[in-house]
Amino acid sequence: MQKKFLTGQCIVLGVTGGIAAYKAVEVASSLKKLGAEVQVVMTEAAQEFVQPLTFRAVTHNPVITDMFAEPKSWEVEHISLAQKADLFLIVPATANIIGKIANGIADDMLSTTAMATQASVLLAPAMNVNMYNNPILQSNIDKLSKLGYGVVEPASGYLACGVEGKGRLAAPEKIVELAIRELTLSADWQGVKVLVTAGGTQEPWDPVRYLGNHSSGKMGYAVAKVAARRGAEVLLVTAPTALESPLGVEVEQVQTAREMYEAVLAVAAEQEVIIKAAAVADYRPQNKAEDKIKKDESEPLINLERNPDILAELGRRKERQFLVGFAAESEQLLTNAQAKLKNKNLDLIVANDISAVDSGFKVDTNQVVLISAQDQQELPKLSKMEVAARLLDKIVELREE
Ligand SMILES: Cc1cc2nc3c(=O)[nH]c(=O)nc-3n(C[C@H](O)[C@H](O)[C@H](O)COP(=O)(O)O)c2cc1C
Incomplete structure (x- = not known):
């Protein structure tokens, strides 16, 4: 039986609308197996690629898709979720969500929760090579990195759009490894x-x-x-x-x-x-x-x-x-x-x-x-x-x- 490294840790997993959205299912599943509580937030575009039901089945938690849905409790959901997160992961991160976070736009559940959280945020970009190389995207990534956001470098190789280049989502196991690192590192230098x-x-x-x-x-x-x-x-x-x-x-x-x-x-x-x-x-x-x-x-x-x-x-x-x-x-x-x-x-x-x-x-x-x-x-x-x-x-x- 796998050791439950992440018991007691809450990971908010944001899923955005890219081809690689299906790979976020593997990330959610691995984190769940490691004992984490995984709360998935999907953008509208993400739901075009993967059904919320898939994440619900894997995480055993309801999937949040709508900022204005009837709340299940008195808490304002995006704030309570933002506060609950020990780590905020976005897999895959579209050019769009990267641009929104870098520029303070909060116009849906995911971008609003990302803005409200004080947890570490780790983004795993995935997109077409020209989108990735676009200087606007690069400057957004640069800005986020300087502000302390973690960015998981995408891999190079064959992309879904049919070309070779950089922009492929990093391997799910690498993303999970970085998430574990982020969560387990945080206290070992406390007060030094x-x-x-x-x-x-x-x-x-x-x-x-x-x-x-x-x-x-x-x-x-x-x-x-x-x-x-x-x-x-x-x-x-x-x-x-x-x-x-x-x-x-x-x-x-x-x-x-x-x-x-x-x-x-x-x-x-x-x-x-x-x-x-x-x-x-x-x-x-x-x-x-x-x-x-x-x-x-x-x-x-x-x-x-x-x-x-x-x-x-x-x-x-x-x-x-x-x-x-x-x-x-x-x-x-x-x-x-x-x-x-x-x-x-x-x-x-x-x-x-x-x-x-x-x-x-x-x-x-x-x-x-x-x-x-x-x-x-x-x-x-x-x-x-x-x-x-x-x-x-x-x-x-x-x-x-
Ligand atoms: C088939 C298809 C695949 C797409 N793949 C990507 C992708 O890999 N990366 C990306 O940044 N955008 C991709 N897009 C564009 C996004 O879906 C679009 O920018 C959308 O507005 C993103 O919204 P979101 O960031 O709220 O999820 C794709 C669109 C389509 C139709």
Whole structure:
């Protein structure tokens, strides 16, 4: 008999009008088998593809289809359902529902409940490849991701519309796995004080120019976001980025390495875990000009001086904290990372090959090796959110040891 992981958990499963709606039946059935209470909400279009009766039979619950149907109790149904949800899943998610949620439209039972919920929302898009690649859809997905909505990446392959491409609903078992992860993760960092640093510092040369680096901050922000979602009390000290502040995270903005040093060292002693994902400049221009340096015939030289090494200082002062560093390397990844782990007195280092395709700076994916004194774990190429989740899993494991 299958272990009932999800007993006591309520999952609201929204089903929208795409060809893949029939696959949501398998998702509902698997979640039910795992012990979850599954409440299905179907859009009008979804009912063109699958009968509500199918979901009713699988979940043993009535299926909600109409916001204005005669209520079965005094409760306003979309609000009570939204509050009851431990997780809100939308499978498949049409371009339409993604657009509606991203733009605050609440014109039917599903979109209204999605707006009212405070649970994590996980969307599994499925559609024609051109719809998927449409920049409007992509920007809606991007907006939702930045707001903390989970998006299950669709697969590539043969689509129902007869073409090959990206847009096929992710495999139901993958969706179920992510749902389980979302539901079972949420409490393991409850109340843990975590400091995360992110972004690339900027070292001014004059009031207009600075020395910087390619860090986008995405990895550090993902760590802060996932830690907060798992219950941690997160302080994010960040150099300038184009990213929105993650929900539920306290954010302190800095610009230079020295400002980051001050901000981090001021609070380091209170932290239980410190994760240094920022790309901190090793050097800064020795003098910052008061006025903009004018272009003339000369070729100016910039004299550089060393910035303080924040990670090394944290390693020196470390008492009870768990200290994590990142090593972005373009050569001899493991050797350099292992040396840094030791020299800076770290508990874990995330070694990041920035020369690999779709890994490191700017992109949304990363391929890393987690190295501790005990072991070495190579992760496949994953989204930065997933890398963050795996990193936090590893820290839990090592702290328990
Ligand atoms: C046969 C057929 C298949 C469709 N498949 C999809 C699909 O896979 N993904 C999608 O976004 N829209 C698809 N649509 C379009 C949606 O049904 C349409 O945009 C609808 O308004 C969605 O409403 P809903 O989001 O409220 O369910 C399909 C339409 C038809 C007629």
